[in-house]
Amino acid sequence: xxxxxxxxxxxxxxxxxxxxxxxxxxxxxxxxxxxxxxxxxxxxxxxxxxxxxxxxxxxxxxxxxxxxxxxxxxxxxxxxxxxxxxxxxxxxxxxxxxxxxxxxxxxxxxxxxxxxxxxxxxxxxxxxxxxxxxxxxxxxxxxxxxxxxxxxxxxxxxxxxxxxxxxxxxxxxxxxxxxxxxxxxxxxxxxxxxxxxxxxxxxxxxxxxxxxxxxxxxxxxxxxxxxxxxxxxxxxxxxxxxxxxxxxxxxxxxxxxxxxxxxxxxxxxxxxxxxxxxxxxxxxxxxxxxxxxxxxxxxxxxxxxxxxxxxx
Amino acid sequence: xxxxxxxxxxxxxxxxxxxxxxxxxxxxxxxxxxxxxxxxxxxxxxxxxxxxxxxxxxxxxxxxxxxxxxxxxxxxxxxxxxxxxxxxxxxxxxxxxxxxxxxxxxxxxxxxxxxxxxxxxxxxxxxxxxxxxxxxxxxxxxxxxxxxxxxxxxxxxxxxxxxxxxxxxxxxxxx
Numbered sequence: 001x002x003x004x005x006x007x008x009x010x011x012x013x014x015x016x017x018x019x020x021x022x023x024x025x026x027x028x029x030x031x032x033x034x035x036x037x038x039x040x041x042x043x044x045x046x047x048x049x050x051x052x053x054x055x056x057x058x059x060x061x062x063x064x065x066x067x068x069x070x071x072x073x074x075x076x077x078x079x080x081x082x083x084x085x086x087x088x089x090x091x092x093x094x095x096x097x098x099x100x101x102x103x104x105x106x107x108x109x110x111x112x113x114x115x116x117x118x119x120x121x122x123x124x125x126x127x128x129x130x131x132x133x134x135x136x137x138x139x140x141x142x143x144x145x146x147x148x149x150x151x152x153x154x155x156x157x158x159x160x161x162x163x164x165x166x167x168x169x170x171x172x173x174x175x176x177x178x179x180x181x182x183x184x185x186x187x188x189x190x191x192x193x194x195x196x197x198x199x200x201x202x203x204x205x206x207x208x209x210x211x212x213x214x215x216x217x218x219x220x221x222x223x224x225x226x227x228x229x230x231x232x233x234x235x236x237x238x239x240x241x242x243x244x245x246x247x248x249x250x251x252x253x254x255x256x257x258x259x260x261x262x263x264x265x266x267x268x269x270x271x272x273x274x275x276x277x278x279x280x281x282x283x284x285x286x287x288x289x290x291x292x293x294x295x296x297x298x299x300x301x302x303x304x305x306x307x308x309x310x311x312x
Numbered sequence: 313x314x315x316x317x318x319x320x321x322x323x324x325x326x327x328x329x330x331x332x333x334x335x336x337x338x339x340x341x342x343x344x345x346x347x348x349x350x351x352x353x354x355x356x357x358x359x360x361x362x363x364x365x366x367x368x369x370x371x372x373x374x375x376x377x378x379x380x381x382x383x384x385x386x387x388x389x390x391x392x393x394x395x396x397x398x399x400x401x402x403x404x405x406x407x408x409x410x411x412x413x414x415x416x417x418x419x420x421x422x423x424x425x426x427x428x429x430x431x432x433x434x435x436x437x438x439x440x441x442x443x444x445x446x447x448x449x450x451x452x453x454x455x456x457x458x459x460x461x462x463x464x465x466x467x468x469x470x471x472x473x474x475x476x477x478x479x480x481x482x483x484x485x486x487x
Contacts (some may be wrong), residue, residue, distance in 0.1 A: 001407055013465055017440075051421050054414070062340040067326045070348050074322070077352055123356055275435045 004031065005038055009281055012038060082117060083125035087134045089141050091234055093155055094207075097122070098131050102151035103133070106205045108225060116157065137302070140207065143238050146174040147209045156204035165199035167225030172213045172284070175239045175291035179217040179280035193217075212236055217280045219251040240287040256310055257285040258292050267292040271302035318358055322351060325368060328442065329375050335437045336379050338426035346382060350375045369448055376434055376452040383430040417475075424474040428467050431455075435463035 009154070011028045014020035017122040020028065033038040036234035082104060084097035095115045097105035108114060115122065139145035152170075168186050184192045200211040201223060209259055212235040216222040221243065224232030233243050233250050242253035259275055260267045262282045267289075268275055276282075286292040289305060329350055334343035353374055361370065425433055431453055438444045438452065439460075444455040446464075453460060 010465070013468055017464075017468060044476070045468075045472060046467075046473060048421070051414075051417050052440045055418050055422060062334070062344065063327050063330045066330050066344045066347055067322065069344065070322060070326060070351050073348055073352060074318075074355060077355060083354070121356065123359075125359070127359070 005035060008038060012042050013045060016042060016049050018049070027175075080119070081123055082120040083123050083127075083130075084115060084147065085125055085130040085134060085135060089138060091141060094116050094137065096130065096137060098133075099153045099155070101153035101155075103205060103208060104153040104156050106137075106208050108206065108228070108231065120156075121274075136188070137207070141235075141238055143240075150208055152205060152208065157199075158202065159199075161195065162199040162202070165196050166203060166205070169200060169203075169211055169214060170209045172210055173286075173295050174293065175241065175287040176284050176295075177213045177215050177236070177241055177257075178284040180222075181213055181217045181279070181281035182284065183214055185282065197222070207235070213239075215252055215280070218281060221250045221252070237252060237255060240291075241285075242287065244262055252285060254285060257287060258282045258289060258305055258310070260286065260292060260297055265296075265298055266300040266301040267297045267305060268307045269303045269308065272298065272300055273308045274302045318355055321354075321358075321367060322370075325371050326351065328368070329371050332372060332375055332437060332442055333379060335422070335425065335441055336430075336433050337382065338422070342382065346375065346378045350378050353378075371446070372438065372442065372444070373452045376438070379434060380430060420475065422472060422477065424471045425467070428470060432463045432467040432470070435460050436467035437465045 008028060008031045011020060011024045012032075015025055015028045028042070058271050078100060080099075082097040084095055084105065086093050086095045086109060091108065093109040094114075095105060095107050095109050096103065097101055097115060097117070099120075104120075105115060105239065109115065114124075133150070134150060136145060136150075140148055154163050154166055157166060164187060165183065170185055172183075180197045181190070181193045183200075184190055184196045187196070189195070196214075200214055203209055203211040206212075206225065212224060214230045221229045221232050221236075223229065224235075229250050236243060237251075241257045243250055244253050245251075257270065258267045259270055259272065260283065261276065261306050268284060286295075286297075289299070289309060326347065330343055330347045333350075334340060336452045337343055337346065350371060356373060361367070425436065428436065435449050435453060438449045439446070444452075446460045449460040449464075450457040453463075455463075
């Protein structure tokens with residue numbers, strides 16, 4: 001191979017790979033016309049390029065099986081994706097997350113920037129749907145909306161029991177509170193008070209399932225999301241539910257709330273002689289008469305909360 | 313995000329992405345795993361993709377990144393060499409002489425491609441088998457288009473040399 005052959009190598013490759021400019025092609029043609037070694041090399045490179053073309057059209061037999069597996073994986077992934085958005089609220093950062101089936105996560109983030117949910121694929125979502133969820137949530141927190149009637153996906157519940165507790169808690173009306181014992185009784189498991197409290201402690205959809213409306217049978221707020229009782233108090237305040245701190249233990253101001261026992265049709269003032277007991281195990285408390293009456297309850301005929309309402 | 317749109321995307325592009333990964337990894341099982349990963353990643357990012365984006369280029373970019381991550385693992389790299397050695401030693405089925413020769417040639421070229429350094433292998437595969445522009449290959453490999461072109465030419469030179477060696481010494485090709 002002489003000097004000229006060496007110089008032409010790059011061009012020769014370009015011609016074989018069909019990437020040469022016209023000028024380069026002419027140059028190579030002129031050289032191979034007189035140099036047999038390079039002519040033969042060009043032919044071989046062209047043959048090799050033909051082999052590539054043959055390889056290019058060769059179908060991969062494993063492709064179809066792989067695509068079928070991919071489709072199955074995608075179905076699985078779609079079921080595991082949790083799309084979420086973090087909203088700033090008067091009560092701090094709240095994360096709302098939803099799956100294909102519905103809202104699965106509403107949680108106060110505290111100092112965290114994003115939620116942690118083992119087993120699910122988390123993806124931040126900027127879509128319109130979250131705009132709606134966020135504005136409804138903020139309306140609720142500003143006292144402008146009573147109901148977050150969102151389709152829920154309770155898969156983050158850890159057991160069927162917890163799901164049942166959440167469903168039952170979901171029926172406690174706006175502006176009312178009841179006790180863990182009362183929820184347990186409602187479930188038909190009157191001895192499961194502590195289990196109910198545990199189930200609500202790990203409520204994956206705070207606010208939407210209003211676990212803040214469940215308190216101790218003695219009127220104390222007890223826990224919220226661990227020990228964030230102050231947060232519970234602020235949420236209750238949004239719903240107009242009066243609380244006091246004495247002595248050091250935040251509790252419901254029962255004297256300022258209307259009482260409703262079990263499944264009776266009437267509601268009473270707290271001093272009604274007809275009220276059977278002090279414990280909240282069977283009692284639901286309402287912040288206002290309107291809240292009680294919006295649940296279909298009527299004023300008690302004995303204590304007449306309609307004519308003698310609780311004084312402000 | 314429309315689910316149907318992503319299903320269409322799988323239908324249209326899965327084959328090419330799979331073949332690309334098969335070519336660069338040399339192993340069906342790796343191509344299967346990596347192509348799954350490519351599309352699962354794509355699914356998660358699909359919502360943020362512009363309507364008029366070049367979906368094919370986008371998928372091949374994800375595939376290239378996946379392949380490069382894959383090559384980074386020394387163990388996998390070793391397996392890929394072994395797979396190449398397997399491919400080289402495979403007996404061709406009997407058939408017309410001409411077809412046999414061509415098949416051997418193709419297998420040999422595929423085997424040599426699999427032994428190229430990863431950037432050359434990726435660049436060469438994207439260029440010769442998937443007809444991508446050097447500019448796009450450069451973007452995928454995070455180098456200039458001239459560098460991408462140099463990778464392709466260097467790869468071709470190496471393939472040519474390997475084939476030429478085996479022409480002179482057929483036993484070597486089967487090593």
